[in-house]
Amino acid sequence: MGFDDLTPDTLLERGLTVLRDLLGSGWQVTVQPPTREAKGGNPLDALVEVKADGDSVLTQLMIDLKMSVSARLVEEQLLPKWSLLQQVNHYTNLVVVAPWISPRVQELLREYGIGYIDLTRNASLRVSRPAITIYTQGASRSPRSRTAKSSKATLAGLKAGRLVRLLADVTPPYRATELAEAAELSLPYVSRLLDTLEDQLLIRRDGRVITSVDWPQLLRVRADHYRLLRHNPYTRMIAPNGVEAVFKALRALPEESRRQIVLTGSYAARTVAPLAVGGQLMFYHPAGSPRLPDEIGDELRLLRVDKGGDVLLLRAHDPVVFERTADHNGIRRVALSQLAVDCLSGPGRMPAEGQAVLGYMEKNISLWQLDRLPS
Known part of the structure; x- marks a missing residue:
């Protein structure tokens, strides 16, 4: 699906095609000719009439075409327009049509009651008369060409x-x-x-x-933009004597060695937000350390395996995971901000544990957030 050559006209045409497909064959979607007042206005806007076959009740959709939509644009441009529209016409709904709309922006638009449609079939529209309720999910990431150049930095990397x-x-x-x-x-x-x-x-x-x-x-x-087990190469291990034996062996290591083995994942989340039992035991170790995973495994009384395993030794993708760690009963644990990202981007039930960690953080900000930048 190419977006690079889209014009306002083709964006409108393709957006209304998505709308017609979602409504089904029993509905009419008609673009209205611009009024005399609107002809001098924004050429990207269009007024669309929607009604069911054989029904005299109709609704009007004011289409706002955007080649890209940010949360800031929603707050600064779309929300004022929607507020004004509600004051002057209760029977017209504002609908944003764009090539792609991010999940974050979709959430904001739904919160404000603004409809949206993108060309990957992310859509939301609620109309009371005639009764229309549409909510579909399309692409969660922009399908734009990877080779397309952009000056904007992203949250990847x-x-x-x-x-x-x-x-x-x-x-x-x-x-x-x-x-x-x-x-x-x-x-x-x-x-x-x-x-x-x-x-x-x-x-x-x-x-x-x-x-x-x-x-x-x-x-x-x-x-x-991050995947815990993809961005941190890992070695599978098993703990033949159980998790507590691993913790005991870790506490017995010299301080220098112990500080380079940092707990993350489910067991770390359980220290602040107990949600479930079990799960894999996960430790970070430095990428540049001379100690190999097998040596760390020997120190912790672990056995290496090719499949499965109840312990994962993660080679840290970046030294930042060792910054602002905390001590919990003699075990170093990643900072809560790192823990939240790790769990949210982990497998299985870990994303739910990440949400629980965020909940703990929101209730206890003074316990973990610094009041000045580290020197």
Whole structure:
């Protein structure tokens, strides 16, 4: 599905095709000619009449065509338009049509009661008369060509992970220059990523100063661009003497060795938000360490296996996973922000455990969030 050559006319045509398919053959969807007042307005808007065959009751949809939709655009442009429309005409509904709409923006549009349709069949529309209720899910990621160049930074990659950790772990205010220095990233990159985050309403700024961070949503969005077991190569092990024997062996190691083996995953989540029992025991170890996974396994009384395994030794994708770790009964555990991302991006029931971790974090911010950037 090519989006690169879309024009407003073809976007409208393809968007209405999606709408007609979702409504079915018993409905009429007709584009109305622009009124005299509208001819001098925004040429991307269109007025569409929808009614069922044989029914005199109809509804009008004001179509707002957008080649891209950000959370910031929803708040600054679409919401004021929708509020005005509700004041002057209760029988017309605002519907955004775009090539693709992200899950975050879809959620905002539904929250505000604004309809939407994209060309991957993400759609939401609620009309009381005639009764229309549509909610479908299409692509969760943009199907644009991977070769298409974009100047916008995304939340994928190591550098984004470092900046996300800082934004979540430290209470604002702070500036891009301070974040770049603390995360050891280039200022141009940090500035581009902050622009992206502001477009998604994940941060808010007053001039150049970041004044607030929606860190729960930021961690969720980061997890959408990250996969715990894909980005961290792992070695499978079994604990023949049980989990408690592994913890006992870990506590007995010299301090230097013990600090390089950090707990994450289900067992780490259970330290703050018990949700279930069982699951795999997961530890990070440094990628550049001279100690091989088999050596760590020997120290922890583990046996290597090719399949299955109740213990995973993860080779850390980035040293950031070892930053701001916490001690829990003599075991080092990743920081809560890292733990939330790891669980949300993990297999099985781990995403539910990640949501439980976020709930704990929201209720206990003072216990984990720093009031200033680390030097």
